[in-house]
Amino acid sequence: IGGLFIDPSGRDLTIDAVFNALSVADGASATHAGINVAHAAKITVLAATNRSMTIRPQISDDNVNFYDVKNEADADISFNCTNEKIAFRLESAAKYLRMFVTNSAGAAGEITMKILGQA
Numbered sequence: 001i002g003g004l005f006i007d008p009s010g011r012d013l014t015i016d017a018v019f020n021a022l023s024v025a026d027g028a029s030a031t032h033a034g035i036n037v038a039h040a041a042k043i044t045v046l047a048a049t050n051r052s053m054t055i056r057p058q059i060s061d062d063n064v065n066f067y068d069v070k071n072e073a074d075a076d077i078s079f080n081c082t083n084e085k086i087a088f089r090l091e092s093a094a095k096y097l098r099m100f101v102t103n104s105a106g107a108a109g110e111i112t113m114k115i116l117g118q119a
Contacts, residue, residue, distance in 0.1 A: 012039060012118065012119035013116060013117070013118050013119075014039070014040070014116065014117045015114055015115075015116050016035045016114065016115045016116075016117075017113075017114050018032040018035070018098075018099065018113050018114065018115055019032065019101070019111045019112055019113040020112055021110045021111075021112055022110060022111050022112070023108055023109070023110055024051075024053065024101060024102075024103040024108065024109055024110070024111060025103065025108050026103055026104075026105060026106055026107050026108055026109075027103065027104070028102075028103055029100060029101060029102045029103070030100075030101045030111070031058075031098055031099065031100045031101065032098055032099065033063075033098070034060055034063040034066070034096035034097065034098045035096065035097050035098065035115055035117075036063075036095060036096060037092055037094075037095070037096065037097045037115075037117045038092075038095045039117060039119055040092045040117030040118055040119060041091075041092055041118065041119055042089060042090075042091070042092070042117075042118045043089065043090040043091070043092060043097065043115060043116065043117050043118075044087055044088070044089050044090075044115075044116040044118070045057075045079075045087065045088050045089075045090065045099065045113065045114075045115055045116075046085070046086075046087050046113065046114045046115075046116065047079075047081050047085070047086050047087075047099075047111065047112070047113045048081070048084070048085040048086075048111070048112045048113075049081045049082065049083060049084070049109055049110065049111045049112075050083055050109050050110050051082070051083060051103060051105030051107060051108075051109025051110070052080070052081075052082040052083070052103070052104055052105040052109075053080075053081050053082070053101050053102060053103050053104070053105070053109060053111055054078050054079070054080055054081075054101070054102045054104060055078060055079045055080075055081055055099050055100070055101050055113075056068060056069070056076055056077065056078045056079075056099070056100045056101075056102075057069050057077060057090055057097060057098075057099060057100075058097070058098050058099070058100050059093050059094035059096065059097055060094055060095070060096040060097075060098075061094055061095055061096070062095075062096075063095070063096045066096075066098060066100075067094075068100075069090075069093070081111075082105075092117075097115065099113060099115070101113075
């Protein structure tokens, strides 16, 4: 008979709310405390803004020194979120993760963000 059975209760999923309608002034940046994602093989970030903002993931091995994530062309990996809701996936690459957000909208804006980690 066959088939794939997935037991949703067996998934190790964490949800960390990092910004809840946080106001970010025009031209300003915001970040949050690092989140321990050592258990997570896959990470999903859910973000919503009402202005144009850029989101850059940063990683750390000690929750003190954070590093920008680069692609093979030596450019910072970043995500644009302009008055919308977005989701993006990341591979777990370090013990701690945080998001660095910059508002470039010309006016103050708000961001709401959650980080989901799955083993």
